[in-house]
Amino acid sequence: MGEKLLMKGNEVIAEAAIRAGCRFYFGYPITPQTEVMHYMAKRMPEVGGTFVQAESEIAAINMVYGAASAGGRVMTTSSSPGISLMQEGISYAACAELPLVMVNIVRCGPGLGGILPAQCDYFQSVKGGGHGDYKMVVLAPCSVQELYELTVEAFNISDRYRIITMILGDGILGQMMEAVEFRDVENIQNVEKPWAVTGTGMKREHNVITSIYIDPEVLEAHNRKLQEKYRLIEENEVRVEEYNCENADVIVVAFGTVARIVKNVIKTAEKEGIKVGLIRPVTLWPFPVKTFEKYATVPKAFLTVEMNAGQMLEDVKLAVNGKNKVDFLGRMGGMVPTQKEILDKIKELIW
Numbered sequence: 001m002g003e004k005l006l007m008k009g010n011e012v013i014a015e016a017a018i019r020a021g022c023r024f025y026f027g028y029p030i031t032p033q034t035e036v037m038h039y040m041a042k043r044m045p046e047v048g049g050t051f052v053q054a055e056s057e058i059a060a061i062n063m064v065y066g067a068a069s070a071g072g073r074v075m076t077t078s079s080s081p082g083i084s085l086m087q088e089g090i091s092y093a094a095c096a097e098l099p100l101v102m103v104n105i106v107r108c109g110p111g112l113g114g115i116l117p118a119q120c121d122y123f124q125s126v127k128g129g130g131h132g133d134y135k136m137v138v139l140a141p142c143s144v145q146e147l148y149e150l151t152v153e154a155f156n157i158s159d160r161y162r163i164i165t166m167i168l169g170d171g172i173l174g175q176m177m178e179a180v181e182f183r184d185v186e187n188i189q190n191v192e193k194p195w196a197v198t199g200t201g202m203k204r205e206h207n208v209i210t211s212i213y214i215d216p217e218v219l220e221a222h223n224r225k226l227q228e229k230y231r232l233i234e235e236n237e238v239r240v241e242e243y244n245c246e247n248a249d250v251i252v253v254a255f256g257t258v259a260r261i262v263k264n265v266i267k268t269a270e271k272e273g274i275k276v277g278l279i280r281p282v283t284l285w286p287f288p289v290k291t292f293e294k295y296a297t298v299p300k301a302f303l304t305v306e307m308n309a310g311q312m313l314e315d316v317k318l319a320v321n322g323k324n325k326v327d328f329l330g331r332m333g334g335m336v337p338t339q340k341e342i343l344d345k346i347k348e349l350i351w
Helices: 009-019 034-046 057-069 080-084 085-093 120-128 144-161 171-175 217-238 258-269 289-296 310-319 339-350
Strands: 005-008 024-027 050-053 074-078 099-106 135-141 164-170 176-182 241-242 250-252 276-281 283-285 301-306 326-330
Touching: 005 009, 005 135, 005 144, 009 034, 009 099, 009 144, 009 164, 009 171, 024 057, 034 050, 034 276, 050 057, 050 164, 057 074, 057 080, 057 085, 057 099, 074 080, 080 085, 080 120, 085 164, 085 217, 099 144, 120 164, 120 283, 135 144, 144 164, 144 176, 144 217, 164 283, 241 258, 241 289, 250 258, 250 339, 258 276, 258 301, 258 339, 276 289, 289 310, 301 310, 301 339, 310 326, 326 339
Parallel strands: 024 050, 024 074, 074 099, 099 164, 135 164, 250 276, 250 301, 301 326
Antiparallel strands: 005 176, 135 283, 241 276
């Protein structure tokens, strides 16, 4: 590793993208992620890249579609309502198998919401917010250091599989400042893109990037190809943190900012003779099902803690598959679960 700096989460995302080879950025300002745009507006010209503040999120995602079609490493960032506006373009890009990176620094909702942190976009991200049978790889960092590392990795994953990869953060991660240690040299996986529309020079057949297949048999075949790719990703790209789970009385499931709070709860619970484990999905899709299968019968119960009404809860229940009790604690509207609330809920489950 190289230099260590104190930086804001949003700025780290932008710097990480540039270090990962991103040279095309299109977006529209919306809190609490606007600092990504500010940073990109300054840095992109310095590295010979392209920065465009589009007239809307709808315009931005279609610019992303174009640059990705030409084989560029491209990114857009937004927050919840802006991501909603991009959904049609996201579905088109998924069908066209375009590699691109998106960042959603989630704010509370539904509707316009406020700028306070939330995790209420889990369904939108993991289940596919747009139309059709498609998936995105969804990475959920829990620190500024992970914002850096996972942003770089998002570009590698995206190119490796020709898939959309999303960084799903929240207003706390985007706005907080922490020390981040950058590598001297990034592990950039340069993938050949013979499919890209880079101009032929009359030396090869024209490439066509499309998301429309009128013939139902052709469209079904394309869908089957996509599903095979998703199964491959499920086999190879699951990332999960298992912490203190062996012989745990209760295993808490949390991602992102909430997982940091749970780690403090684990320390407090230990002083009271209660062993609490943590499963932290780093990839929300693909979901770490095998980890839950491994620990399904270990604790007295699982407790899912989220800043929403219970969205990841459904995937936890599916993964546990009826082998144990799965309970839930959630806060909404920008409210963050407290350590006391979580510990009290744990005690309720075991006593």
